[in-house]
Amino acid sequence: xxxxxxIKILVSLFGLIFIANFSxxxxxxxxxxxxxxxxxAYPGGLKSIDPKAVLLSTKWKG
Amino acid sequence: xxxxCELCPKGCIILPGHRGECRIRINLxxxxxxxxxxxxxxxxxxxxxxxxxxxxxxxxxxxxxATVGCNLHCKFCQNWEISQADPENVEAFYLPPESLPxxxxxxxxRLIAYTYTDPVAFYEYTLDSCRASKKAGIKNVLVTxxxxxxxxxxxxxxxxxxxxxxxxxxxxxxxxxxxxGSLKPVLNALVLAxxxxxxxxxxxxxxxxxxxxxxDIQALCQWMKTNLxxxxxxxxxxxxxxxxxxxxPPTPSRTLEKAFQIAKSVGLDYVYIGNLSTKNGENTFCPNxxxxxxxxxxxxxxxxxxxxxxxxxxQTKIPGVWS
Numbered sequence: 001x002x003x004x005x006x007i008k009i010l011v012s013l014f015g016l017i018f019i020a021n022f023s024x025x026x027x028x029x030x031x032x033x034x035x036x037x038x039x040x041a042y043p044g045g046l047k048s049i050d051p052k053a054v055l056l057s058t059k060w061k062g
Numbered sequence: 063x064x065x066x067c068e069l070c071p072k073g074c075i076i077l078p079g080h081r082g083e084c085r086i087r088i089n090l091x092x093x094x095x096x097x098x099x100x101x102x103x104x105x106x107x108x109x110x111x112x113x114x115x116x117x118x119x120x121x122x123x124x125x126x127x128a129t130v131g132c133n134l135h136c137k138f139c140q141n142w143e144i145s146q147a148d149p150e151n152v153e154a155f156y157l158p159p160e161s162l163p164x165x166x167x168x169x170x171x172r173l174i175a176y177t178y179t180d181p182v183a184f185y186e187y188t189l190d191s192c193r194a195s196k197k198a199g200i201k202n203v204l205v206t207x208x209x210x211x212x213x214x215x216x217x218x219x220x221x222x223x224x225x226x227x228x229x230x231x232x233x234x235x236x237x238x239x240x241x242x243g244s245l246k247p248v249l250n251a252l253v254l255a256x257x258x259x260x261x262x263x264x265x266x267x268x269x270x271x272x273x274x275x276x277x278d279i280q281a282l283c284q285w286m287k288t289n290l291x292x293x294x295x296x297x298x299x300x301x302x303x304x305x306x307x308x309x310x311p312p313t314p315s316r317t318l319e320k321a322f323q324i325a326k327s328v329g330l331d332y333v334y335i336g337n338l339s340t341k342n343g344e345n346t347f348c349p350n351x352x353x354x355x356x357x358x359x360x361x362x363x364x365x366x367x368x369x370x371x372x373x374x375x376x377q378t379k380i381p382g383v384w385s
Contacts, residue, residue: 030066030075034214036087036096036186043097043150044130 063092069185070133070210071247083242084183085148086131098129099187101154103144104178107169109361113177113205114297114336116346117382118224118261120356121363124203125162125171128178129154129187134207135242136230137306138269145179146305159190163198177205185214192221204260208251209243215251216258224261224383226297227252231266231273232282240272249289256290261383263295265336268313268321270301279321283328292329293349293381298322300337315340332381348373348380355380 067074067082074082076089086098110124130152132145139145144152157165166174174195181188181204192202201223208227210218219225229252230236234245255262266282268274286294298321301313318335322343325333335343339360346356353375357365367374371384 030064031092031094032066032068033094034068034211036067036069036094036099037090038099038186039095039097042101042154042156043148044101044103045153046101046156047153 063089065089065092065094067094068211069214070182071244072133082133083135084131084133085146086129086183096184096186097149098131098154098184100156100158101149102127102129102157102187103152103154104128105155105157105165107171108175110173110175110203111358111361111363113175113203113226114265114299114334115203115224115226115261115263116297116334116344116356116358117263117295117332117380117384118203119173119201119383119385120366122173123169123171124173124175125166125169126175126177127157127162128176128181129184130179131183132180132207133183133209133243134180136207137240138267138301139305140302141178142305159187159194162191163195163200166195166200167198172199173201173203175203175205177203180206180209182206182208182210182215182218185210185218189218189221192218196221196223206251207241207243208248208255210247210251212250212254215254219255219258219260222260224263225255226263226265227255228265228267229282229286231278232285233273233278236273249285253289256294262290263297264290265297265299266321267299267301268317269307270310270313270317272310274313274317274321276320276324279324280328283325283330287329292331294330295332295334296325296330297334297336298325300335302337313338318343346380348375348378350378351376 065076067087072083076082078089081088088095088097105127107123108126110119110122130144130147130149176188195202204222204225237243237245298318322333322335331349344358345354348355355367372379
């Protein structure tokens with residue numbers, strides 16, 4: 001085996017170990033969510049629903 | 063603790079106290095929290111034609127709502143003031159999902175649209191609202207870019223009656239450069255809607271110099287015909303300079319008319335032109351005998367000749383949900 005091939009194999013091996021470890025690290029470090037939790041409060045300001053404001057938002061009455 | 067949001071293809075990894083790309087999914091104490099759940103910032107009564115949906119309860123009123131936030135960042139966004147805003151900068155109402163059917167009924171609406179920004183960004187609120195509304199006999203409509211992972215999308219479609227999905231271009235580079243997304247998840251969302259029996263209409267906003275070439279339009283129409291069928295309505299929409307794309311002119315009417323002709327020549331049966339008043343761009347014709355079935359002017363139905371969803375001339379069944 002030439003020195004060049006030996007280096008190639010070594011680099012590939014390191015690459016594989018890195019990828020394997022990365023997904024392992026990801027699994028340990030990250031908590032995965034698809035569905036998020038509901039909030040305790042809204043971060044922006046709140047306004048009450050004014051029915052007139054809603055209906056006036058369109059002149060279209062159907 | 064870092065969290066990863068697996069809702070959309072972006073898969074944001076979020077540091078404590080930080081937020082995902084949609085700005086509304088925040089890592090609070092190691093828990094991914096949808097901070098706009100139950101807090102819409104926009105609530106309007108619209109005609110269903112405005113969504114646009116032309117083959118779904120024509121002429122109906124539709125309660126339309128949105129919260130802040132979007133998982134795409136389209137440079138031409140027409141609602142960027144709310145889609146690209148942080149929730150702490152926008153006022154909202156408190157309207158929990160269980161109150162929504164009653165609110166819709168009080169405005170004489172039997173349809174609810176999750177729209178303006180993107181309902182997939184405020185996913186949990188959309189899903190719970192769809193569940194509550196369906197239980198109350200109200201139809202749910204999604205107006206979305208369809209940029210969502212398949213498992214949550216399947217769950218949402220199960221409670222949805224119709225969707226207008228924005229196919230912004232049939233080009234991955236367009237999605238990457240202009241919208242900050244990718245094409246494939248959108249195509250999957252379109253096919254899945256069709257497979258799951260959700261009534262589907264497609265919108266394509268034509269933007270001068272970006273997605274208006276004959277080749278682009280031809281490819282989009284061909285993909286639609288092959289994968290969604292020739293009877294899926296396609297709406298070509300006129301672009302107006304907005305947000306980060308104020309350097310471009312509005313789409314010329316001849317471009318939209320040309321797109322209309324291309325779609326027709328590819329073989330799509332129901333093609334419409336939106337955001338522009340044209341002679342026949344908003345009307346529905348029978349694909350068999352060419353009789354005018356529905357005449358529209360912007361959002362107003364001037365004439366509806368359909369009889370039980372059929373052409374009165376040749377009895378061809380017109381696809382859609384008519385009553």
